[in-house]
Amino acid sequence: MxxxxxxxxxxxxxxxxxxxxxSAALAQDVKPTIGPPGLAFAPKTGAxxxxxxxxxxxxxxxxxxxxxxxxPALNNNKNLEAGAYPVHVIVNGLRGMPPFRAMLNDDQVAxxxxxxxxNFGNSYSDAVTGDDVKLARSAN
Amino acid sequence: xxxETQHESGMSRRxxxxxxxxxxxxxxxxxxxxxxGLAGESTYRGSPNLSGAPKGTSVLILGAGLAGLTAAYELRxxxxxxxxxxxxxxxxxRNWSIRGGDKITELGGExxxxxxxxxxxxxxxxxxxPYNHHAVIDYCRQLSVALEPFACLNHNAYFxxxxxxxxxxxxxxxIDADLRGHxxxxxxxxxxxxxxxxxxxxxxxxVLLAALKNWGGLDNENRYTKSAAAASLRGYDRYPGGGLAGxxxxxxxxxxxxxxxxxxxxxxxxxxxxxxxxxxLQPVGGMxxxxxxxxxxxxxxxxxxxxxxxxxxxxxxxxxxxxxQKAKGTPKQVKADWCVCTxxxxxxxQIPTTVSPKMKAAIDAVPYVTSVKVGLQFKRRFWExxxxxxxxxxxxxxxINTISYxxxxxGSKGPGVLLGAxxxxxxxxxxxxxxxxxxxxxxxxxxxxxxxxxxxKEFDNGVAVSWHRMPFTLxxxxxxxxxxxxxxxxxxxxxxxxxVLAGEHVSYVxxxxxxxILSALDAxxxxxxxxxxxxx
Numbered sequence: 001m002x003x004x005x006x007x008x009x010x011x012x013x014x015x016x017x018x019x020x021x022x023s024a025a026l027a028q029d030v031k032p033t034i035g036p037p038g039l040a041f042a043p044k045t046g047a048x049x050x051x052x053x054x055x056x057x058x059x060x061x062x063x064x065x066x067x068x069x070x071x072p073a074l075n076n077n078k079n080l081e082a083g084a085y086p087v088h089v090i091v092n093g094l095r096g097m098p099p100f101r102a103m104l105n106d107d108q109v110a111x112x113x114x115x116x117x118x119n120f121g122n123s124y125s126d127a128v129t130g131d132d133v134k135l136a137r138s139a140n
Numbered sequence: 141x142x143x144e145t146q147h148e149s150g151m152s153r154r155x156x157x158x159x160x161x162x163x164x165x166x167x168x169x170x171x172x173x174x175x176x177g178l179a180g181e182s183t184y185r186g187s188p189n190l191s192g193a194p195k196g197t198s199v200l201i202l203g204a205g206l207a208g209l210t211a212a213y214e215l216r217x218x219x220x221x222x223x224x225x226x227x228x229x230x231x232x233x234r235n236w237s238i239r240g241g242d243k244i245t246e247l248g249g250e251x252x253x254x255x256x257x258x259x260x261x262x263x264x265x266x267x268x269x270p271y272n273h274h275a276v277i278d279y280c281r282q283l284s285v286a287l288e289p290f291a292c293l294n295h296n297a298y299f300x301x302x303x304x305x306x307x308x309x310x311x312x313x314x315i316d317a318d319l320r321g322h323x324x325x326x327x328x329x330x331x332x333x334x335x336x337x338x339x340x341x342x343x344x345x346x347v348l349l350a351a352l353k354n355w356g357g358l359d360n361e362n363r364y365t366k367s368a369a370a371a372s373l374r375g376y377d378r379y380p381g382g383g384l385a386g387x388x389x390x391x392x393x394x395x396x397x398x399x400x401x402x403x404x405x406x407x408x409x410x411x412x413x414x415x416x417x418x419x420x421l422q423p424v425g426g427m428x429x430x431x432x433x434x435x436x437x438x439x440x441x442x443x444x445x446x447x448x449x450x451x452x453x454x455x456x457x458x459x460x461x462x463x464x465q466k467a468k469g470t471p472k473q474v475k476a477d478w479c480v481c482t483x484x485x486x487x488x489x490q491i492p493t494t495v496s497p498k499m500k501a502a503i504d505a506v507p508y509v510t511s512v513k514v515g516l517q518f519k520r521r522f523w524e525x526x527x528x529x530x531x532x533x534x535x536x537x538x539x540i541n542t543i544s545y546x547x548x549x550x551g552s553k554g555p556g557v558l559l560g561a562x563x564x565x566x567x568x569x570x571x572x573x574x575x576x577x578x579x580x581x582x583x584x585x586x587x588x589x590x591x592x593x594x595x596x597k598e599f600d601n602g603v604a605v606s607w608h609r610m611p612f613t614l615x616x617x618x619x620x621x622x623x624x625x626x627x628x629x630x631x632x633x634x635x636x637x638x639x640v641l642a643g644e645h646v647s648y649v650x651x652x653x654x655x656x657i658l659s660a661l662d663a664x665x666x667x668x669x670x671x672x673x674x675x676x
Binding site for chain 1: 227247248249447448483484485486487489490491504506507508509510537539541565566567568570571572573574575579583606608609610611612613614615619
């Protein structure tokens with residue numbers, strides 16, 4: 001896993017110093033994390049969580065996809081402006097999207113939301129916290 | 141998750157759903173769901189009797205999966221004017237087999253071309269038919285789709301755990317025999333020491349001891365030992381032979397502590413749940429023979445490559461707008477008096493549709509489960525030639541979960557295609573779904589080679605299917621829980637204006653083909669009654 005943590009560090013630097021397209025390319029070096037059997041996801045950081053949990057549908061770089069139905073693109077997505085919205089969707093699901101309340105803990109939900117809201121052309125710097133996730137859990 | 145679950149593998153959907161419930165802090169909730177959904181045999185009572193269809197009445201069917209095909213087949217037989225719109229360029233939907241030359245394009249644009257040899261296939265969706273799924277089997281009969289045995293429990297396949305027996309795969313036969321043997325030994329001991337006297341009469345005790353001796357493969361002292369009786373169940377060190385090599389030598393049972401600690405016993409009961417019991421069946425030549433069988437009967441009535449973009453209805457009829465995915469160009473419209481919509485809820489929830497608020501809420505309440513399967517072709521059938529495994533399923537705690545060997549072409553000299561990974565619902569199914577297809581195949585090879593060292597030398601080519609990336613479903617099946625069932629299930633079943641929904645998601649037999657067919661039969665029977673009443 002040395003490779004992965006190295007990439008993450010490179011990504012963090014990239015966000016500050018490099019053009020966006022290059023930092024997105026580095027993000028794609030992160031590989032999905034295989035964990036122990038069961039429902040709980042193992043990754044802790046936003047980048048690892050995105051690639052392991054979300055990328056299967058929302059695609060690398062958050063670019064979304066279209067077939068008979070579609071997966072919304074998360075890049076440059078104005079629906080991410082209010083952090084509570086993606087938190088709610090991840091915890092409780094939305095239409096065909098499964099709820100992740102049983103698979104991710106509060107910190108993991110917050111980490112992946114903060115990652116998506118500050119990557120893929122999104123720059124919403126007001127981070128969400130585990131408490132915001134608790135609120136979404138009780139809402140349903 | 142505790143270390144106990146590390147051993148869990150080859151889990152049934154029932155186990156998985158129970159786990160979902162436990163992780164959510166509501167095991168009872170999900171267990172209730174599974175017992176409701178999976179208990180009891182099929183409610184199939186034969187083809188419906190739809191007499192008295194008003195002349196010239198048209199029904200438009202959306203989706204040519206097993207639900208849509210069943211609806212079309214029966215409604216046309218009843219005298220309705222039937223037509224179908226289908227997104228794919230083939231019939232069947234999730235009833236699908238992949239063969240050499242087939243192209244598979246996932247969402248995200250990655251395309252694989254299957255390189256399997258002629259006569260070989262891989263079922264990325266449904267792959268086995270329980271004997272108690274009467275509707276599927278009866279339609280196979282009606283459509284002349286030949287069935288053959290699907291070997292589910294193979295006593296010579298493996299249970300494997302990286303945490304047990306030094307990572308060496310164990311034959312299912314040995315786990316089964318030793319669990320029975322040791323349990324019988326312990327219980328016999330208790331009975332012989334009069335410890336069961338409060339629970340059992342003296343007469344019954346003698347019969348119990350006889351039963352345990354028989355069922356557990358115990359020796360004459362009712363002990364589970366290295367004996368002829370144990371060997372008759374768990375196998376021999378040297379098997380009975382001919383001539384001078386004739387005499388056999390019994391094998392040594394594993395120790396009870398080792399067996400218990402291994403956790404491998406957890407895999408056994410999966411094979412005894414009623415949907416997995418012998419005899420399971422499969423269509424000869426691929427699961428998609430069923431969809432193709434229906435489509436042959438409905439020749440010319442299915443419009444393929446049609447992406448539905450809007451469903452409108454009023455008191456006079458239904459108008460569906462679609463875009464031809466090959467020709468593109470301007471959207472086209474089809475009108476009909478009535479509509480049976482079998483589009484998965486994951487997709488229907490995104491299509492502008494004239495329905496009641498209750499129906500819309502129900503369509504929006506069904507999330508779709510993730511699943512990944514990998515099919516691998518090997519140059520030779522080493523599992524048969526080297527390991528005497530003819531069909532059946534090996535289970536492992538490795539993240540491939542399952543290896544299933546082909547149930548056809550036994551003993552043939554050429555290549556063989558097996559199921560090299562099957563992940564569903566669990567966290568790792570999302571991780572696999574996030575990989576590219578070549579990454580999934582490499583992953584299946586790397587992990588599978590820990591059970592079959594021949595893998596790397598004999599590998600030829602493979603395909604991998606992620607159901608969340610299938611453009612026509614966005615998932616492998618609809619997921620209900622007791623609270624969504626209570627709030628929405630009855631609503632999703634209702635005839636809404638001139639439209640009714642059908643599919644596995646409108647059933648209690650979720651993720652099975654039986655659910656799709658039973659749902660369609662129930663929907664069209666009620667729709668027919670409504671139509672007859674409306675015209676009268």
